[in-house]
Amino acid sequence: MKIIISNTSKEPIYEQIIKQIKELVLKGELQESDSLPSIRQLAKDLQISVITTKRAYEELEKDGFIVSVVGKGSFIASQNKELLKERRLKIMEEKLIEIIEESKIIDLSKEELIEMVLILYGDDVI
Known part of the structure; x- marks a missing residue:
């Protein structure tokens, strides 16, 4: 470890x-x-x-x-995989809210944000 x-x-x-x-x-x-x-x-x-x-x-x-x-x-400890996934999803949601708020501050459109996510995720475009 x-x-x-x-x-x-x-x-x-x-x-x-x-x-x-x-x-x-x-x-x-x-x-x-x-x-x-x-x-x-x-x-x-x-x-x-x-x-x-x-x-x-x-x-x-x-x-x-x-x-x-x-x-x-x-x-x-023994872990409930679904509970772990839910915890992780909650953390991701909090981070996404922060990112969305930041994108609104700089007037980034929803489409531009989605395109950025797709590029970073490894997909080209919609």
Whole structure:
């Protein structure tokens, strides 16, 4: 498991960890029952505070992404694929709303925005 921390990001370190672990689960790179590094080991590997790593793991457990077993460690929890997809769709919708608002600010037409999406997605045009 590779986690990269950006010191220049405005996002707190614990949120960067949470986001990256969730992405690994959503992509299927981390599967149910896979073990995570211990809180201390991850803190050491990332050269961050144990408190920061502990907070990230607690949030991941609260969100149902991991389970912690006393004396054994933390593991990827069983995931409902449809629920994961819904969570991801909600995030995408929020980003799309932001993009639509930005496009309206610069008077980009709906057609121009759709064309841009198609090009970026890899399709030529409608």
